[in-house]
Amino acid sequence: MEQAYAGLSLERIYVGAGALGVLPELLVELGVEGTAALVHVARPEPGLDALVAEAGSLVGRRLELRHITPRRGPHGVVLDEATVEEAVEASGEVDVVIAVGSGTISDLAKVVAAEAGVPLVAVQSAASVNGYSNGLSVLMRRGIKRTTPTASPTALLIDPEVLAAAPARLRQAGVGDAVAVCTSPADWYLARAAGFDASFDPAYFAPVQADVAELHAAAADGDMDALVRALTVGGLAIAAVHSTAPLSGSEHLMSHVVDMVAAHRHAAHDYHGAQVGAGSVVFAALWRHLLADPAHVSRHDGPRRPSLADLEERSREVWAAIDPGGGLGRDCWAVAGAKWRSVLEDPTAVEALLEGWDVHLAALDETIDDVDRPLATLEAWGAPTSFADLDPALDDDAVRWVLRALPFVRDRFTVVDLLVLTGRWDDDLIDRLVTASHASSR
Numbered sequence: 001m002e003q004a005y006a007g008l009s010l011e012r013i014y015v016g017a018g019a020l021g022v023l024p025e026l027l028v029e030l031g032v033e034g035t036a037a038l039v040h041v042a043r044p045e046p047g048l049d050a051l052v053a054e055a056g057s058l059v060g061r062r063l064e065l066r067h068i069t070p071r072r073g074p075h076g077v078v079l080d081e082a083t084v085e086e087a088v089e090a091s092g093e094v095d096v097v098i099a100v101g102s103g104t105i106s107d108l109a110k111v112v113a114a115e116a117g118v119p120l121v122a123v124q125s126a127a128s129v130n131g132y133s134n135g136l137s138v139l140m141r142r143g144i145k146r147t148t149p150t151a152s153p154t155a156l157l158i159d160p161e162v163l164a165a166a167p168a169r170l171r172q173a174g175v176g177d178a179v180a181v182c183t184s185p186a187d188w189y190l191a192r193a194a195g196f197d198a199s200f201d202p203a204y205f206a207p208v209q210a211d212v213a214e215l216h217a218a219a220a221d222g223d224m225d226a227l228v229r230a231l232t233v234g235g236l237a238i239a240a241v242h243s244t245a246p247l248s249g250s251e252h253l254m255s256h257v258v259d260m261v262a263a264h265r266h267a268a269h270d271y272h273g274a275q276v277g278a279g280s281v282v283f284a285a286l287w288r289h290l291l292a293d294p295a296h297v298s299r300h301d302g303p304r305r306p307s308l309a310d311l312e313e314r315s316r317e318v319w320a321a322i323d324p325g326g327g328l329g330r331d332c333w334a335v336a337g338a339k340w341r342s343v344l345e346d347p348t349a350v351e352a353l354l355e356g357w358d359v360h361l362a363a364l365d366e367t368i369d370d371v372d373r374p375l376a377t378l379e380a381w382g383a384p385t386s387f388a389d390l391d392p393a394l395d396d397d398a399v400r401w402v403l404r405a406l407p408f409v410r411d412r413f414t415v416v417d418l419l420v421l422t423g424r425w426d427d428d429l430i431d432r433l434v435t436a437s438h439a440s441s442r
């Protein structure tokens, strides 16, 4: 089976058994000669090593091969400044970049291809994230995770049999990344309503929500096609909007904060999608609560708006728990502070949002797919559903801290920020969410 999705800078997507076999012909079509940088992890695990070897041999028939294997810390590959710089230097002048691996390798190869200004061919080894099909990389800059425009693959090769043979934790992480779309568009909606991001358009997430709705049934027969479709179409939606916003809301922010803390402590963290799945259960619970009663957001006694100084103090306090030196807090406030400054200096849009909350809540109900879907779908795939299930596990205090940090990480406006402005992002609500994080439908 050969299947083509709509164009964009990603021109070719090959999905089917033996998809790797198109490599030689593809390189001819792309008119590539000379040297290929083959990006993969050093000492790949069984299965992945065979895929790397096969790709190497197919590419090696036409081109000279340069292996790029990023340095591996005690907890795997982290795309910090040094790792990225080393990979770019090691690849030097090349004519094409071939990525063989999962999300981190793909994100690194996008940087290498962008720096070299050459085409990227991505061979997907797991259905673990939606990032394969777009030109954005999540990079660690000064200890903070940032989504950075890099290069889109020119071609993406997906063999569902390869994906099915990858460790179960990886496809379970893919399900976690996919279910974010059940609630993430609500944050995108609020960002528009609060005057931050005018690009909101259901055309970018409704098809992904429809694909994710198929995932529950697909779990029973281990149907990888449904998962591939949900993740690939999701990645294309991100490429089309030039922003992760439709598919990445507060649940993703939780995952990024967990990563940042782990990086700061030189500690391990679980897969992106596993963390996002647990975060999706939390934010589905928040939306179940908010949709139940408009009074959970709007206040009869008027918004109890914090001052910029209050917020800066809260931000400083929250980050000091991780970095008493204050560096992480200062770097985060440099970004998140701009969001707070702009919303407090001109609160017109937020005031209108709160005044028309009943109407907005009805629109948000339409935007949100199904608040029961994240938990049910994760359970169907045997995926972790709570932060306590992750490896390493987060205890309730850690989850509580992550939730308190959310308003002070980045400049994208979310439901959490709205609740901060109405004085509702308080210990009671955070405790409620910590309890909900352990939910089970069984």
Ligand SMILES: [Zn+2]
Pocket: 129, 130, 177, 248, 252, 272, 276
């Ligand atoms: Zn994601």
